[in-house]
Amino acid sequence: MERNLLQVYFILGSNNTEGDPLYVLEEALKGGVTLFQFREKGHSALQGEDKKQLAMQMKELCHLYHVPFLVNDDIELALEIEADGVHVGQDDMSIDEVRKVIPNNWVVGVSSTKIKEAVQAKKDGADYIGVGPIYSTNTKEDAKKPIGAEGLQDIRKRVGDLPIVAIGGIHLGHVIRLMQAGADGVSVISAISQSVNPQTTAGTFLNHANYFARMQ
Ligand SMILES: Cc1ncc(COP(=O)(O)OP(=O)(O)O)c(N)n1
Numbered sequence: 001m002e003r004n005l006l007q008v009y010f011i012l013g014s015n016n017t018e019g020d021p022l023y024v025l026e027e028a029l030k031g032g033v034t035l036f037q038f039r040e041k042g043h044s045a046l047q048g049e050d051k052k053q054l055a056m057q058m059k060e061l062c063h064l065y066h067v068p069f070l071v072n073d074d075i076e077l078a079l080e081i082e083a084d085g086v087h088v089g090q091d092d093m094s095i096d097e098v099r100k101v102i103p104n105n106w107v108v109g110v111s112s113t114k115i116k117e118a119v120q121a122k123k124d125g126a127d128y129i130g131v132g133p134i135y136s137t138n139t140k141e142d143a144k145k146p147i148g149a150e151g152l153q154d155i156r157k158r159v160g161d162l163p164i165v166a167i168g169g170i171h172l173g174h175v176i177r178l179m180q181a182g183a184d185g186v187s188v189i190s191a192i193s194q195s196v197n198p199q200t201t202a203g204t205f206l207n208h209a210n211y212f213a214r215m216q
């Protein structure tokens with residue numbers, strides 16, 4: 001995959017904002033997020049037709065802004081609504097199983113907290129890995145122990161040029177440090193979804209990532 005797509009990877013579900021998730025997503029897209037993941041899980045998450053309707057509306061919005069739309073966990077939904085890819089974790093479907101049922105051109109991302117998982121994901125043909133949690137987060141109920149920028153750096157050393165996005169408790173002030181440690185970009189939920197101005201925040205994340213790229 002084009003690694004620049006990972007620069008500002010926004011994830012959102014209906015319970016990550018008190019406002020209208022479609023409004024938050026459109027503001028984030030206007031600000032310049034580069035990739036999007038629909039992650040509808042946890043407390044009061046939508047189910048069935050309501051979940052599908054929101055996913056379809058979010059996909060349409062992403063495509064208006066030429067941003068690829070990925071689905072977290074739910075491969076069946078991703079196929080139904082013709083997403084651009086999926087993200088799976090260590091306890092979800094394996095990459096092999098996923099690849100058997102999705103179109104060839106879809107992006108497949110895999111979560112990795114440990115070096116062993118990252119090396120295996122690369123062997124299995126992941127397009128990118130989501131490495132985290134980097135810092136502590138209140139957004140994911142079952143998040144593991146944070147690995148810090150040092151943990152990310154250790155993983156980078158072992159996976160060569162595999163695209164990596166850092167995730168977990170990330171705010172604006174972390175971007176440069178995490179890219180120095182080997183991330184191609186950052187993935188965030190609350191930093192953008194809870195911002196009073198999601199557009200400006202997304203734009204500032206992109207400016208930070210671009211600033212790092214220009215310094216290389
Ligand atoms: C980009 C990215 N990285 C990691 C995750 C976490 O996936 P997982 O471990 O399967 O946990 P859930 O998100 O399913 O709760 C992710 N979603 N995206």
Ligand SMILES: Cc1nc(C(=O)O)sc1CCOP(=O)(O)O
Pocket residue numbers: 011111112130131132133134136137138139140143144167168169170187188189190191
């Ligand atoms: C979805 C997710 N996955 C994680 C992992 O460590 O794999 S941490 C996380 C939550 C990220 O939300 P926030 O930016 O609000 O901390």
Ligand SMILES: [Mg+2]
Pocket residue numbers: 072073087088089092
């Ligand atoms: Mg998962």
